[in-house]
Amino acid sequence: MDATNLPAFPDDVPTHPLLVIDYALIKAREPDEIERLWTAATKLGFWYLKNHGVDEEVRGMFDMGAETMALPMEEKMKYEQGNEGMSFGCGYKAAGANAVDATGMLDTAQFINVAKDDALAWPVQARRDYPSTVNARMESTIRPFVEGSLAVNNTLLDVLNDKLGLPKGTLLQQHPREEFSGSETRVLYSPPSGDRQVVGSHTDFGSLSFLHNRLGGLQVLVPGTETWQYVKPIPGHAICNLGDAMTIFSAGILRSNLHRVMSPPGLQGAHYRFSLVYFTRPGNSVVLRALTDSSPLIADAAARAPDPKKYDTGMTSLDWFTRRIKNQRIANRKGPETWMASRGTEHSEPTVPTQVAV
């Protein structure tokens, strides 16, 4: 996709302004910028990130996505992720393989997902095999993008760790580089889809998503409102959002907000849409529960939570991820209960921390 030939995001469509966080200042542990990140992470769980330094790798990944999506359907289907949630969601996902709502409407997005474990182990195959277009760019494009995204996400986790009052490195220990996990990179591809949902309303499954949008279409449901609002892509700005694992670890202090993808608005809606994400997810064996033993702030939030059981899931990260992936596959649908079984932390009330001014 040549980003320079795309129409601009329309002026007359309402958007939700995210806070712009400067990664260079976060890396320098600048206190005011950390405070702004904390505000974004606790209030909406979405923010723009500028100066992240991964732009060149992002361009290569969009090319990899275009090359992969251009393969014959028959070739892509050899790598389809399957209905078991077992191949940890990795590989290719055909359009219409997932439900977008409780009625079983079908999604319109194709995905190519590459596991972090495979990108880092290449040329050794750690988890599964991929189309030739992925293999061809594993070394030159995918591994550098994964490394760059890991550096950014790990820095953000480290800063949030300290703000949550956790002992140094606690959050990073939930995401060991060497342990297999659901961490992956994804290129999404969708045709003009009119009023249909491209990706249904969801919270992200893991900890932290590092998203790159060129066309609009991403929408968030801002807490306290009932209307979906577009997030406008800004060149050079990534969009970061927190996932369920962070809400659970923090007993609701950090927010994993609902979002979905629609066709891009205005003239953009006539174009095929590509987007790119790196998802940081906890190690497979990590049990998803509030880190109450490690932080008084989290212990206090858990004690005040209306339904503390929500933050003691009894599930490992692998179980959580498999449950969500599997129950959104249309082939596994029995009825609306399958959709409900695919849901995340979206029904949690936010727990406002007592000791922190926001």
Ligand SMILES: O=C(O)CCC(=O)C(=O)O
């Ligand atoms: O394509 C986008 O803008 C968002 C994709 C997304 O939310 C996801 O893959 O989880």
Ligand SMILES: [Fe+2]
């Ligand atoms: Fe998402």
